[in-house]
Amino acid sequence: MYSLARTTVARSSITTTARGLAAGRTRFVAGSAASVHTLPDLPYAYDALEPHISAEIMKLHHTKHHQTYVNGLNAAEESYGKATTTQQKIALQSALKFNGGGHVNHSFFWKILAPASSGGGQLSDGPLKAAIEKDFGSVDAFKKQFNATTAAIQGSGWGWLGYNKDRKKLEIVTTANQDPLLAPYVPIIGVDIWEHAFYLQYKNVKPDYLAAIWNVVNFKQAETHFRDATK
Amino acid sequence: MEESKVEKWAGPPPSTNLAPHASNAAYGSTGGWGGGVLKPGPLADAINRDFGSLEELQKQFNAATIGIQGSGWGWLVLDKSGRLVITTTPNQDPVIDSVPIIGVDIWEHAFYLQYKNVKPDYLAAIWHVINFEEAEKRLVHKSANL
Numbered sequence: 001m002y003s004l005a006r007t008t009v010a011r012s013s014i015t016t017t018a019r020g021l022a023a024g025r026t027r028f029v030a031g032s033a034a035s036v037h038t039l040p041d042l043p044y045a046y047d048a049l050e051p052h053i054s055a056e057i058m059k060l061h062h063t064k065h066h067q068t069y070v071n072g073l074n075a076a077e078e079s080y081g082k083a084t085t086t087q088q089k090i091a092l093q094s095a096l097k098f099n100g101g102g103h104v105n106h107s108f109f110w111k112i113l114a115p116a117s118s119g120g121g122q123l124s125d126g127p128l129k130a131a132i133e134k135d136f137g138s139v140d141a142f143k144k145q146f147n148a149t150t151a152a153i154q155g156s157g158w159g160w161l162g163y164n165k166d167r168k169k170l171e172i173v174t175t176a177n178q179d180p181l182l183a184p185y186v187p188i189i190g191v192d193i194w195e196h197a198f199y200l201q202y203k204n205v206k207p208d209y210l211a212a213i214w215n216v217v218n219f220k221q222a223e224t225h226f227r228d229a230t231k
Numbered sequence: 232m233e234e235s236k237v238e239k240w241a242g243p244p245p246s247t248n249l250a251p252h253a254s255n256a257a258y259g260s261t262g263g264w265g266g267g268v269l270k271p272g273p274l275a276d277a278i279n280r281d282f283g284s285l286e287e288l289q290k291q292f293n294a295a296t297i298g299i300q301g302s303g304w305g306w307l308v309l310d311k312s313g314r315l316v317i318t319t320t321p322n323q324d325p326v327i328d329s330v331p332i333i334g335v336d337i338w339e340h341a342f343y344l345q346y347k348n349v350k351p352d353y354l355a356a357i358w359h360v361i362n363f364e365e366a367e368k369r370l371v372h373k374s375a376n377l
Binding site: 011060065068083094098154155156157177178194195196199200203204 | 300301302303321322323338339340343346347348
C-alpha cells in the first residue's frame with residue numbers, strides 16, 4: 001500500500017490505531033477536525049541493516065528526519081484546516097507537498113528495507129523477478145541502471161522502480177526532493193539518495209551506498225507492491 | 232561561500248552565540264584572517280540600513296536558508312536597486328541577476344558529519360567564519376568576480 005489514509009473526524013473521543021497503513025498509525029484527536037500523523041515504528045532494530053546501513057544513520061534518519069516530516073505535515077494540515085482564502089491554501093501547498101512527501105516516502109522506505117535474516121537482498125523466482133528480467137534483461141542490468149540513474153540525480157531526491165500502469169511495464173524513475181512517485185506509476189522499490197541517507201557512513205561515495213543497499217532491499221515487499229499493481 | 236586557503240583555526244572554538252561583535256573582534260584579530268568580524272564600513276552600513284542590525288540579518292538569513300526544501304544555498308545579494316536582500320537557490324543554481332555578497336552552502340554534505348541533522352547549529356557557527364572583508368569588496372565593486 002502506498003497511501004496515507006486520513007479521515008476527518010469531528011468531536012471524536014475515540015482513539016484508534018489503523019494498522020496496515022503504509023504511513024503508520026493515525027490517531028484521531030478528540031475535538032479536532034483533523035487526524036494526527038505519527039511516526040511509524042521501524043519493522044526491525046536500528047542496527048539490523050548493518051553493515052550495509054549503519055545504526056547511526058538509521059536512528060537519525062528515523063527519529064530526526066522522518067519525525068520532522070511528520071511534525072511538519074501535521075502543522076501544515078492544521079494550518080490548512082484553518083485557511084479561509086484560496087491564497088492561504090495555495091501558500092500552504094509547498095509545506096504540504098514537502099512534508100507529506102517526506103512522510104509518505106520514508107514510511108514506504110522503511111518497509112522496502114529488511115535485514116538479510118528476514119530475506120533482505122534476496123529476490124526469489126516469481127512475478128517480480130520475471131518482470132525485471134523482461135523489462136531490463138537481467139536483475140544485474142536492472143540494478144546497474146537503477147544505481148546510475150539514482151546517482152545522477154542533481155540535488156536531493158529518490159530513485160524508484162515504478163510500475164507504469166499505462167505502459168504496463170517496470171521503469172526506473174526519479175523524483176526530486178521529497179516528491180512522491182505518483183500516477184501513472186506505482187512504486188515498487190524506492191531508495192533515498194538525500195545525503196543524510198548515507199553520508200555518515202559512505203561520505204561522498206554514492207556508488208558504494210547504492211551497491212550496499214541492494215543487500216537489504218526487501219524484495220518480498222516489493223513483490224507485494226508489484227502484485228497489487230498488476231492485479 | 233568561496234573557500235580560499237584553509238589554515239589552522241587560530242581562535243577559540245566557535246560558539247553558538249550570535250551576538251557580540253566584541254568577542255568576534257577579540258579572536259578575529261588574533262586569528263589573523265578576520266573571519267567573523269564585521270568592521271565599520273560600507274557593508275556594515277548597508278546591513279544596518281537594510282536589516283537594522285547584523286543580528287537581524289543573521290536571524291532572517293538562517294531562517295530562509297533552513298527553509299530550503301532539499302539541497303541549495305542561502306545568499307545575501309546586492310540587487311539591482313542597490314539593496315541587500317536575502318535569497319536562496321536550489322541545488323547548485325548560482326545567483327544570476329544580482330551580485331552575491333555572502334553565500335552559505337546548505338547541502339547536507341556541508342555540515343552533516345559535524346552537525347548531523349541540526350542545521351541551526353551549523354548556521355549559527357558559520358557566521359564566526361564568514362569573510363566579511365571579502366563580502367565588503369563584492370559590495371563596493373558590485374561584483375563577485377574579483
